[in-house]
Amino acid sequence: MTAPSYTRADFQTDQEVRWCPGCGDYTILASVQQFLAGLGRPREEFVFVSGIGCAARFPYYMNTFGMHSIHGRAPAIASGIVASRPDLSVWVITGDGDALSIGGNHLIHALRRNVDMKILLFNNQIYGLTKGQYSPTSEAGKTTKSSPYGSIDYPFNPVSLALGAEATFVARTLDMDRNHTQGLLQAAYEHEGSAFIEIYQNCNVFNDKAFIQLTGKEERVHNRIDLEMGKPIVFDGGAKAVVMRDGQATVVDSSTVDPKAILVHDPTRPDPAIAFALSRLSHGPYGPTPLGIFRDVSRPTYEGQMHAQIDAAKEKNGEGDLARLIASQGTWTVKDPSSNGG
């Protein structure tokens, strides 16, 4: 069978897309549709699962199999799909409230188990669908409807969290950078196991310009750190560099250090410590912030091991025999008294 030839339109549904005009979700949707069309893999082999929130409407707009489930539980539901059908390509669409607040538990456990699902976390640092409360990634002190005196919650750094859960693939991108996004989608797709991508996503209604330091024409030049495999980590036109100092990743003026001291990026390091250090360069998109793949390592997948155990059990004990199973605890026979001796 030849690979199907798709265009982006083949992945669009007839449902009207209902995000606010100008929402970053539109760009991400376009990036994902375009990326999938380019893969040439049959559309019916994709499943998109979401929880609740603005981002969670995403599956309705994807002409694949999909489920818009309940708040925070998409990674758990996706785990069941993957375990049942490892042949499918399963994607979780989630937001900062969905993945990190109500669904935090499912996220970290899916990541540690390395269930083969691709988790796209649309981080807009605000609750949009409930109209503007602070989220677990909102900056401390943020004034919102539910925090009129400023939020006293210390925010999560989603990349640090995923690395802490020892996710095997962790990356970060920006909604409006479609090329960068698609590059990461490709890498995540090729990764065997769970892949986590934080996508900074602008909510132009409740938290506009939250990522201005990475998207503004002027600002991004100074603040965007592109992590690229095998390359020294430099940014700001080469003026700034990242070095490891006292166990921490530190930004320095390139001119002040020996070029050999500049950290060379390698997401395949088995130990997550340096990836974690890089994730600590910024706590939210404030000042110099790395984008790209933090970690990409290999570990057996959950479903792979599950099916290997099943295959091994069948090999060892033979295909299950129900009659033998129900007699396995010992049996006795009551004879028919009318049947003569028998």
Place this chain on the structure above:
Amino acid sequence: MADEIATAEPSTTTNTETLDKVVIRFAGDSGDGMQVAGSRFTDASALFGNDLATLPSFPAEIRAPAGTLPGVSSFQVQIADFDILTAGDSPDCLVAMNPAALKKNLKDLQQGGTLVLNTDAFDERNLAKAGYETDPLEDGTLDGYRVIKVPMDDLTKEAVKDTGVSGRSVLRSKNFFALGLLAWLFHRPTQPTIDWAQKKFARTPEVAAANVAAFQAGYTFGEATEAAKITFEIKPAALRPGTYTNVNGNTALAWGLIAASKLSGLPLFYGTYPITPASDILHELARHKNFGVRTFQAEDEIAGVGSAIGAAFAGSLAVTGSSGPGIALKSEAISLAFTMELPLIVINVQRGGPSTGLPTKPEQSDLLFSLYGRHGESPIPVLAIASPSDAFELTIEAARIAIKYMTPVLLLSDNQVANGSEPWMLPDVNALESIDVQFAEHPNGPNGTFLPYMRDIDTFARPWAVPGTAGLEHRIGGLEKEAITGNVSYDPANHQLMTDSRAWKVANIVNDIPDLEVAGDEDAELLVLGWGSTFGSIRAAARRVRLAGGKVATLHLRHLNPMPQNLGEILHRYEKILIPELNTGQLRKVIRAEFLVDAKGLNKVAGEPFKISEITEKIEEMTK
């Protein structure tokens, strides 16, 4: 060695009395191995051919402080030469391994009953821990019982001295000593126990040897010392001809799931989180991976049901299991499965509540929660298992309903069904009716479109279209769906239609439910209605009343939603209705509301099943 014991004839100076039934309770510290002793006695009796029923009782703590009342664990078994229905009200024989076990259980022992005591445990310290001010062995407490005093610690030490066990392991075998003594006292076959010990402890041969030695020493002790003047035999029961096994409800339920997987051709997926008393279902399923069983020990209860919902969407026979508190956590997800109309089995092995309540005790207090405990209009089918051996068949029934009607099904068990055991006549697995599964394969709408909410004209079920099927790409979710297309819809008339359609679909399942049959005296004045694990107690009580010349009819519900079609007609035939339940009157409330009958209740939430006498007394009171 083994053969010598197994073939040994009882001493000629000891008389043998033949009983039609006997109730025995093993009681000791939770570390004394009483559950093992009870189960071994039970299995030997099962293989001998007695009818039996068991009732384990253990503390929620894994090791409560040794020697104390809260640390007492017990196992009751009734064996008989006829078909019995419960583990019996009060023991004829009590084994008490320490003063606390005696203190806690003596009140239940029949007057004149046999008491087997480990005298080595009756020291000052243990007596004090049990709250005895004087030694019950000497102060007259035990007058009126047949007491067999045995220094079991010393005799066990002596018995195992050459087996290679040492230190604390030595006394671990004393449950086998007690078991050996009971095997002698009740003429049990010994070989099954010896075989079991050798297989179970194959990896630690010294432990196997010690247990066998202690068991044989117990048997020999009885015989050699003529520990009792009378020994007892209970002849095999004339059960229906067939091949039997002794099974508890959790195991039979797990086997039912595996059977349903075979019958449907769907891989079994069990997503769950450990909780007492449901965990043994997970343990049993996890052993049988060669049936293709996928067990997923999730991070929490919600992930347990969530993963099962994902597995259902992906075309598995999807199951989640828990107990009351865990089901509460799953409630939101069950409503999701209901509105997405996916097949899912939800098992609730009920225990004493609310909250953590009595985790190891039986109760039936989740009925209303099962029927109504979801947000929105979410009526789902509810089934309740009547006895351990009923679990296999009813679990298959739950799977059949879930798949045929594309709906979650709640399957209720409880601690008595789950851990109690009874003989089960093995079904012919080749004669089990297969479960018809029809995955959608082709678009069902105009212009090659797929309509995920186009209902079947007979069942109202929507098609099950699994990922990977070309042309059937579709989205489902928690938002209200437009009839037929499944697209998101906020239309008022559509919500009415969809709410009604889902309710009709579930109500329509009634057509698959067989009519109820009244047992006992059809023309009685009083009908006793039950559900779930009270089946045995109610039937036994009715039998007792009828043997004494009274008239009573009984009826048992396994389908709680929808209820069988002829239930109303039956209820209205009787002048009086009694509903015994291990709750404060939950089925009674439903029956009164649905059928406008003046049903009375007999209700108990004491962490234990009904005694037969409690029900007979109520029946007599109502029929006098």
